[in-house]
Amino acid sequence: MTVRVRFAPSPTGMFHVGGARSALQNWIFAKQQGGVFVLRIEDTDAARNKPEWTEGILSALEWIGIARGSYEGPYFQSSYAGEHRAAAQRLYEGGRAYYCDCTREDVQARTGPQQRGYDGFCRDRGLGPGEGRALRFRTPDEGETVVVDLVRGEPTFENKLIEDFVIARGDGSPVFLLANVVDDMSMGITHVIRAEEHLPNTPKQQLLWDALGVKPPIWAHVPVVVNEKRQKLSKRRDKVALEAYRDEGYLADAMRNYLMLLGWAPSGDREIVPWSVIEEEFRLDEVNPSPAFFDEKKLRAFNGDYIRALPVEDFVAACQPWLTGTDTIAPPPWQPEEFDPAAFAAVAPLAQTRIAVLSEIVPNVDFLFLADPLIDEAAWAKAMKEGAADLLDAAIVAFEALESWDAESLKATLEAVGAERGLKLGKAQAPVRVAVTGRTVGLPLFESLEVLGRDRTLTRLRAARVRLV
Ligand code: GLU
Numbered sequence: 001m002t003v004r005v006r007f008a009p010s011p012t013g014m015f016h017v018g019g020a021r022s023a024l025q026n027w028i029f030a031k032q033q034g035g036v037f038v039l040r041i042e043d044t045d046a047a048r049n050k051p052e053w054t055e056g057i058l059s060a061l062e063w064i065g066i067a068r069g070s071y072e073g074p075y076f077q078s079s080y081a082g083e084h085r086a087a088a089q090r091l092y093e094g095g096r097a098y099y100c101d102c103t104r105e106d107v108q109a110r111t112g113p114q115q116r117g118y119d120g121f122c123r124d125r126g127l128g129p130g131e132g133r134a135l136r137f138r139t140p141d142e143g144e145t146v147v148v149d150l151v152r153g154e155p156t157f158e159n160k161l162i163e164d165f166v167i168a169r170g171d172g173s174p175v176f177l178l179a180n181v182v183d184d185m186s187m188g189i190t191h192v193i194r195a196e197e198h199l200p201n202t203p204k205q206q207l208l209w210d211a212l213g214v215k216p217p218i219w220a221h222v223p224v225v226v227n228e229k230r231q232k233l234s235k236r237r238d239k240v241a242l243e244a245y246r247d248e249g250y251l252a253d254a255m256r257n258y259l260m261l262l263g264w265a266p267s268g269d270r271e272i273v274p275w276s277v278i279e280e281e282f283r284l285d286e287v288n289p290s291p292a293f294f295d296e297k298k299l300r301a302f303n304g305d306y307i308r309a310l311p312v313e314d315f316v317a318a319c320q321p322w323l324t325g326t327d328t329i330a331p332p333p334w335q336p337e338e339f340d341p342a343a344f345a346a347v348a349p350l351a352q353t354r355i356a357v358l359s360e361i362v363p364n365v366d367f368l369f370l371a372d373p374l375i376d377e378a379a380w381a382k383a384m385k386e387g388a389a390d391l392l393d394a395a396i397v398a399f400e401a402l403e404s405w406d407a408e409s410l411k412a413t414l415e416a417v418g419a420e421r422g423l424k425l426g427k428a429q430a431p432v433r434v435a436v437t438g439r440t441v442g443l444p445l446f447e448s449l450e451v452l453g454r455d456r457t458l459t460r461l462r463a464a465r466v467r468l469v
Contacts, residue, residue, distance in 0.1 A: 005190070011053035087212060139163065150219070338370065347447065
């Protein structure tokens with residue numbers, strides 16, 4: 001039997017990091033089993049669908065390493081409406097489903113507001129189809145439904161506690177629960193690997209598989225992803241869109257490594273591992289069923305490690321989208337013609353060890369490409385205290401006299417200027433740094449000045465001095 005798994009996102013306008021995690025787990029499992037990964041877009045909610053959202057899913061998948069053309073699909077759930085209706089009809093004709101005309105108010109009037117679920121009122125009324133009549137699945141009165149789940153063992157549900165649930169609405173349209181089963185069935189899915197939030201639906205879905213006469217798949221409900229308050233990650237509250245991480249400058253390799261650590265860890269005491277190791281070692285039955293904490297701080301640190309591990313040429317290439325801007329990344333503050341690739345290459349190794357996400361490259365290097373530095377006024381106020389004017393005057397004179405404009409000489413010079421004023425190098429640097437880069441923190445100062453060059457450095461120091469008059 002060939003293993004067939006599927007990733008079945010609903011297009012919602014962004015790609016949830018939890019979805020990315022499930023996609024990767026499906027992808028790896030298929031690869032390990034010599035199986036097939038199917039992509040199915042669950043787009044039955046026609047009102048909420050936009051073609052560009054599907055495109056967003058395809059490109060986000062591609063970004064984390066699941067490339068178009070390397071999987072089956074995408075299929076679109078909306079194309080199979082006929083099959084969904086036919087399955088509902090078969091269940092009705094086989095006596096496994098019945099029509100019901102109860103409104104919610106009718107049910108509540110009978111059961112009281114406390115009781116949830118349907119009371120089975122129409123079970124034996126023998127209603128035929130009709131406008132406004134929903135089709136309900138007749139759940140068995142006895143027995144249990146055992147879900148075979150690679151992550152959770154065998155969660156067992158008593159059938160008598162499962163209500164007669166709706167499979168087609170009053171207008172005849174099948175509900176998601178049924179459509180999802182019918183599609184999995186017709187696509188020959190053998191393993192359903194998906195998020196834990198679908199577990200409550202699973203016994204109902206398994207009953208549908210049984211009733212439609214097909215052996216159910218093996219399930220794997222992977223843990224819900226939560227924030228630091230142990231709340232399920234939500235798009236209203238948390239940063240959940242994979243695209244947001246991509247556009248902020250997380251590396252795809254770091255991201256997918258981190259996503260795979262949500263509920264699982266590779267062997268040995270290590271977390272950062274090559275993708276090939278994850279592909280080899282990942283086991284669904286080793287996934288911890290407890291909620292998985294999506295730790296943004298840790299991801300950031302992780303990304304910094306990944307950035308530092310890049311060969312410098314790759315780092316330079318990876319920075320390009322932030323140096324130019326793209327459809328989704330804002331352009332930098334300088335004009336394209338102001339950018340100097342050689343100057344960038346000269347400071348790239350210094351930046352590489354200091355940034356945690358690639359977008360941080362821009363504020364670190366903008367002083368090199370802008371005619372005038374962007375002055376952070378708070379930094380200015382902090383650095384340009386008493387003595388700053390005198391220090392700048394002395395630094396200007398000393399720098400003008402320098403024979404060789406290199407980091408070492410610049411440092412020795414400013415050190416001497418500071419020492420004459422009883423200032424340690426750190427203190428002496430502050431006004432110079434703010435005058436030249438506009439900020440109190442950034443790349444190592446003297447290397448920056450070397451790359452910026454004598455003329456531009458002196459012009460900026462003089463301009464700052466004028467401002468201090
Ligand atoms: N379309 C569902 C979702 O995005 C997935 C359901 C499933 O994986 O079975 O949550």
